[in-house]
Amino acid sequence: xxxxxxxxxxxxxxxxxxxxxxxxxxxxxxxxxxxxxxxxxxxxxxxxxxxxxxxxxxxxxxxxxxxxxxxxxxxxxxxxxxxxxxxxxxxxxxxxxxxxxxxxxxxxxxxxxxxxxxxxxxxxxxxxxxxxxxxxxxxxxxxxxxxxxxxxxxxxxxxxxxxxxxxxxxxxxxxxxxxxxxxxxxxxxxxxxxxxxxxxxxxxxxxxxxxxxxxxxxxxxxxxxxxxxxxxxxxxxxxxxxxxxxxxxxxxxxxxxxxxxxxxxxxxxxxxxxxxxxxxxxxxxxxxxxxxxxxxxxx
Numbered sequence: 001x002x003x004x005x006x007x008x009x010x011x012x013x014x015x016x017x018x019x020x021x022x023x024x025x026x027x028x029x030x031x032x033x034x035x036x037x038x039x040x041x042x043x044x045x046x047x048x049x050x051x052x053x054x055x056x057x058x059x060x061x062x063x064x065x066x067x068x069x070x071x072x073x074x075x076x077x078x079x080x081x082x083x084x085x086x087x088x089x090x091x092x093x094x095x096x097x098x099x100x101x102x103x104x105x106x107x108x109x110x111x112x113x114x115x116x117x118x119x120x121x122x123x124x125x126x127x128x129x130x131x132x133x134x135x136x137x138x139x140x141x142x143x144x145x146x147x148x149x150x151x152x153x154x155x156x157x158x159x160x161x162x163x164x165x166x167x168x169x170x171x172x173x174x175x176x177x178x179x180x181x182x183x184x185x186x187x188x189x190x191x192x193x194x195x196x197x198x199x200x201x202x203x204x205x206x207x208x209x210x211x212x213x214x215x216x217x218x219x220x221x222x223x224x225x226x227x228x229x230x231x232x233x234x235x236x237x238x239x240x241x242x243x244x245x246x247x248x249x250x251x252x253x254x255x256x257x258x259x260x261x262x263x264x265x266x267x268x269x270x271x272x273x274x275x276x277x278x279x280x281x282x283x284x285x286x287x288x289x290x291x292x293x294x295x296x297x298x299x
Contacts, residue, residue, distance in 0.1 A: 004117075005051035009058035010038035035059075036097045049079075050116060056083045056099055057118055063087055064112055064119045066102070067133055070126035073115050076145040077130065086121065086129070102129075106163045124156035128164060131178075132171035139178040147182075154179070194234055197272045198223050204279035207286055217259040219252040224261075228289045230282070231256050233265045262289060 013023060023040070026032040030043035036059035041047050047055065053073060057063050063085040070084075071077025083099045091103030111125040121129060123146065131139055146152040157179070165172055199209050202225075210223035216231065223232040233253060253263045262285050266278055 004058075005048055005054045006042045006045050007035065007047065007051050007054040007058060008040055010040075012058075013040075036099070052083070053118055056085060059097060059099060060085060060087065060101060063099075063101070064107075064121055066121040066126060067129040070120045071123075071130055071142060071146075073118065073120050074123055074126060074146075074149075074151060076149045076151060077126075077142050080133075082133075084129075084133075104164075106167075108163070111160070122156070123151045124153055124160050127157055128160045128171070128175060131175035132169045134174065136174050136177050139174050140181055143178055143182050194222075194268050194271050197275060198232070201271065201275045201279045201282065204275060205283040205286065207282070216261065217255055219255060221252070221256065225286065228286045229261045230285050230289065231261045231263045232282070233263060234268050234271060235265050 010023070023032065026043075027034065027040070032040040033043040035041050035047070035052075035055040039055045039058045041051060041055065049072075053065060053069070056069070057065065064087065065073055065084070066086040067084040068077055068080045068082070072079030084102070085099060086102045086104050086107065088105075088107050089103050090105055093100065093102045095101070107121075107125075111122050112119060113122050114120065120126070127142060127146065130142060134142065143152060157175075161172065161175065195212055198212070202209050207225060207228075210225055210232065212223050214221055214224050216224060221231045222234045224230065233249065235249070253265065256263045264281060264285065271278055
């Protein structure tokens, strides 16, 4: 039982030549505690999350953890209150013993893997199946967490979506919208894209073009308007995937602020896709900090 997080199934006990009467005796003496029909845990122990997952798998024949239950096991999604498994073949969806059991005729061999000794749908299949049960904002969060965990494979997700696109439910629409938003915000924007957008934004804000990639107070800054002591830092996921870069940029912003500069940080996607908002905020700072104001430190 230790190897199975304190859980054992009736079929396993039979294979180990443990009689039904012995099982009943252990249940009465609370040596065993029934978790599901035919699934038992050590009576004196509280099951861990892994123990519960193991019990869910043992409660059915051919059960594979999927949807939110699977994304949690993969390490990037919350499992929620409902245990969800899928079994190959026809049959629809049903709930038994508090476990939601879905049948699927579209499961491919590469849709199933093993994590921590338990059968579970692949990351891509888990995401596609989870879309049936979450909102668009929750799916966006799930994609972001998978990305941070370096588990997101858009090609694999699209392949799974193609195989299940005809099944009923709102999952396809939810995931399609979330992927579109992910692509818009997470697109690999080149430096030239951002710099061109900044020139356009400066014009909308009524300012001269900014100076790009200049050294200020010992740090390289993405864009500055020296007359206003205004600096722009562009935060982009592809530039800040590691903790060191993120911490270094925060330190740069503190040093600039202490040197008397106003520092505005924008997402690269906002600079490219929401220029009106960025221009309005830059313009507001420029109006408040007119050239020649005495509070400007010497440059």
